[in-house]
Amino acid sequence: MSENEITINNYLKYLSERKLMGSKCKKCGQVDVPARKLCSKCIKPATEWTEMSGKGKLAAFSSINVGTPYFVKKGYDRKKPYVFSVIALDEGPMVSAQLVGVDESHPETIKVGMLVKVKFLKVEVEGLPEKVDLGFEPA
Amino acid sequence: MGKLARKVALVGAGTSKFGQTFPLRRIPEHWTDAWLNAVATVDNGIEPKDIEACYVGNYSADLFNHQGHLGPMISSLVGLNPKPAPRFEGACASSGIAMRQALITIASGLMDVICVCGIEVMTEVPTVGVTDALATASDVTFEYTAGATFPGLYAAIASAHMHKYGTTHEDLMRVAIKNHINGKENPYAQMQRSIKDLMERKIAKVKGAGGEVPDWKDEFDYLKSPSNPPIAWPLHLFDCSLVTDGAACLFLASEDVAKKFTDTPIWITGTGQGSAAIAMHDRTTLTALEATVEASRQAYQMSGRGPKDMQIAEVHDCFTIAEICAMEDLGFYEKGKAVEAIKNKDTYRDGAKPINTSGGLKSKGHPVGATGAAQAVEIFKQMRGIAERDRQMKFDVEIAMTHNLGGSGGTCVVQIYEK
Ligand SMILES: [Zn+2]
Numbered sequence: 001m002s003e004n005e006i007t008i009n010n011y012l013k014y015l016s017e018r019k020l021m022g023s024k025c026k027k028c029g030q031v032d033v034p035a036r037k038l039c040s041k042c043i044k045p046a047t048e049w050t051e052m053s054g055k056g057k058l059a060a061f062s063s064i065n066v067g068t069p070y071f072v073k074k075g076y077d078r079k080k081p082y083v084f085s086v087i088a089l090d091e092g093p094m095v096s097a098q099l100v101g102v103d104e105s106h107p108e109t110i111k112v113g114m115l116v117k118v119k120f121l122k123v124e125v126e127g128l129p130e131k132v133d134l135g136f137e138p139a
Numbered sequence: 140m141g142k143l144a145r146k147v148a149l150v151g152a153g154t155s156k157f158g159q160t161f162p163l164r165r166i167p168e169h170w171t172d173a174w175l176n177a178v179a180t181v182d183n184g185i186e187p188k189d190i191e192a193c194y195v196g197n198y199s200a201d202l203f204n205h206q207g208h209l210g211p212m213i214s215s216l217v218g219l220n221p222k223p224a225p226r227f228e229g230a231c232a233s234s235g236i237a238m239r240q241a242l243i244t245i246a247s248g249l250m251d252v253i254c255v256c257g258i259e260v261m262t263e264v265p266t267v268g269v270t271d272a273l274a275t276a277s278d279v280t281f282e283y284t285a286g287a288t289f290p291g292l293y294a295a296i297a298s299a300h301m302h303k304y305g306t307t308h309e310d311l312m313r314v315a316i317k318n319h320i321n322g323k324e325n326p327y328a329q330m331q332r333s334i335k336d337l338m339e340r341k342i343a344k345v346k347g348a349g350g351e352v353p354d355w356k357d358e359f360d361y362l363k364s365p366s367n368p369p370i371a372w373p374l375h376l377f378d379c380s381l382v383t384d385g386a387a388c389l390f391l392a393s394e395d396v397a398k399k400f401t402d403t404p405i406w407i408t409g410t411g412q413g414s415a416a417i418a419m420h421d422r423t424t425l426t427a428l429e430a431t432v433e434a435s436r437q438a439y440q441m442s443g444r445g446p447k448d449m450q451i452a453e454v455h456d457c458f459t460i461a462e463i464c465a466m467e468d469l470g471f472y473e474k475g476k477a478v479e480a481i482k483n484k485d486t487y488r489d490g491a492k493p494i495n496t497s498g499g500l501k502s503k504g505h506p507v508g509a510t511g512a513a514q515a516v517e518i519f520k521q522m523r524g525i526a527e528r529d530r531q532m533k534f535d536v537e538i539a540m541t542h543n544l545g546g547s548g549g550t551c552v553v554q555i556y557e558k
Binding site: 008034040059060061062063064065066067068069070071072078081082083084085086087093094095096097098107111112113133134 | 267280296298370372
């Protein structure tokens, strides 16, 4: 087992270093994000790390007024909603992430299909370990 | 795709009264109410000695009630020990799965009669606990940390559906309005009021308090007002199903013994179960639920029936957008065309394709682990001609369907029923 094995822990470690890492299959070329040990297409353990450009399009989103306990701890509530989004990366795969830099209280101004780029979100909340969450913002 | 090795029938079915009942009515009360109501529908009676196993569908008594190991607890309340009492989990499809597994067990010849329980008592924890427990049906590592709630995931599906097909907020509202009209006719429903009733009650309340009376012309005005706040935009309060305590009980019997219990068994002629990646971002489309497409394909093939043959259906409307997607993914309508049918009121009780005559999860309530079995209860009542109040179909229902989803569509179970 190499130190750089494709694991969730190593994916999150890369994220903490502000790198969005996927895996690329050496057999069929499939790209997966988050990185996977087994290629999602040919189900062979033939993948290797590959860094994403961080560019993509907004595929789906919701401006959330009643959030998860984690986001409530981050300071969001009914009056201060946050946007959960699914982003289609230029490299192909989709990822879930918070969308920032938009008008969360006027979600009708946010458009599916808009171009976005990665924005690493440093989490410094009392009672939570320091970490980096995946985010995107308008390109 | 194989066939069932022998026919299996539904010979009795009932639910408890759905509502927010904790601490007055907990797991034992809901289950025994459902059992008694189901026993009362078996024409020639049914006794514990007739039953060979108790299959329990429950999502998460662990998180909602701090209670695991539900199988033997449920079976012991109705005198079914020492018979097998397994529990099945597939988020909101848990009792759809339990029913399907009972069906497969009986068809195999292993057993002749199985009791199916679907149950969830959700209000033992506060709302934030409910949100959290439901969110664990998503991908906790990658969706939950991105802020996904259960409404948020379906809201994201809605945003994509609106973008691709031009579906509007009004289309979503029409689903809720129709389901509440049906729920008003269901004495076991949690919310037995139409949205018009709720609007008029609100107006009367404001008038009584001497406030400024809102000038709502119809339900749409009411639903666009602050009385219907956003929960996860584009979904608002009235797009969401309810937080509910409830249970359902089904008795399934083989063709060899079904006639012992009743002269009018309801045959389950098709069953299917599909899956998709638990995380939405790992799926190939966001505007259709692939598990629904697969589960219905299997059930259609097994029964030799098609979407047009289904006279009525109970579909999984955990959110209004989910009913629209189901209508399309089950093949009732082409993708993007369901909203036209909704506008034409085709899905009303007197329409061409009545959907969710029970009131659906929206108005009847959504005790998640009980929902799949409770859908079968409504179909049983409609096919036997015993649906309460004014919601009994005016024609003889001969073929019908239930569609039960788990999570944001990671699991789906479809069953087809015939007389
Ligand atoms: Zn591959």
